[in-house]
Amino acid sequence: MLITEAVAFLPADPFPNGIEHYAVGGALVGLGVVVIYLATGIAAGASTFLESTLSYVSDRSRFQRYRASRDWRVVFALGIVAGAFVYALTFQSGLVSSSLHQTATTGELRDVGGLTIWVTEVQPWRLFLGGILIGIGTRVGKGCTSGHGVCGVGSASSASFVGVATFLLVAIGIAQLVQALGVSP
Amino acid sequence: MAADHEAHPLFMPVVFVGGLIFGFGLGFSHMAQPEIVLNFLQFEDFGLLFVMFGAAIVSGLAIFGAPRVLGRAPFTGSPYERRLKSLDKNVVIGGGIFGVGWGLSGICPGAAYASLGIGNYAILWGIAGMFIGAYVQGYWRSEPLESATSATNAD
Secondary structure: OHHHHHHOOOOOOOOOOOOOOHHHHHHHHHHHHHHHHHHHHOOOOOOHHHHHHHHOOOOOOHHHOHHHHHHHHHHHHHHHHHHHHHHHHHOOOOOOOOOOOOOOOOOOOEEHHHHHHHOOOOOOHHHHHHHHHHHHHHOOOOOOOOHHHHHHHHOOOOHHHHHHHHHHHHHHHHHHHHHOOOOOO | OHHHHHHHHHHHHHHHHHHHHHHHHHHHHHOOHHHHHHHHHHHOOOOHHHHHHHHHHHHHHHHHHHHHHOOOOOOOOEOOOOOOOOOOOOHHHHHHHHHHHHHHHOOOOHHHHHHHOOOOOOOHHHHHHHHHHHHHHHHHHHHHHHHHHOOOOOO
């Protein structure tokens, strides 16, 4: 029953934007984790940064336990922002192009002095409320899409399989519900 | 522990370069765009499966290969270990709360940082929310530990 309903949801073309840039981008996401892992032995996730960074401004015991790793987590997060900015400078701005790259089909592309920036059309309240729940959930649940989804699944960790299955199924349900309620984008 | 990690002069640079590749990949795959993630969750574009599984396969090769090929991590001397967390109800409860937020917004922590890098200043709403959420859970989970803090600071 659930399966037939799910099949009814399937689009005629499951990959309307192709798969190349998804596969290349995903491999690079994994490569970023691998570079850090091979050099340092650390399987880095992106969400601990939220708590470890709070240790700079809060004395609460929960945040202080991340004191030891807070500096490099800030560097990791800045690296992520910088890497995405390099993408914006090159492929997003059209300075570099490749048959493997797909131009954005969503949101809004804006030209700012030769640099093309991309801005979401998803409403601020969705980003804000979603962010709060993500901030709570990822820390209670011991990881996010990178910690559980990339490092944890890559480690064949049962906790991470359960974590990913849980947030993926719940997110699908919520996204479908929000869409059914007519909220867009 | 941190002092040892950060003692090597190349420790911070390699973390930055790793983040750089990671963030570039999120930009290139369009996972830094909440709409693309929502399209995936709404079954309109399954391309995101290639991002998630592609990344997990690449990291898995290193996580399972490194201990066999290399001895210890050169910059820290740490052994190569798998990322294994204990499976308890928190994984399901937290995963469920995370899932509601992810499905509502189409953002997740790493992709949100990357989204800022591609110029999406609206994502600051999401990042602000994440810090507030992380603070709320940390505040309430600190309470029972507060008295023991001075004795056991390390995790």
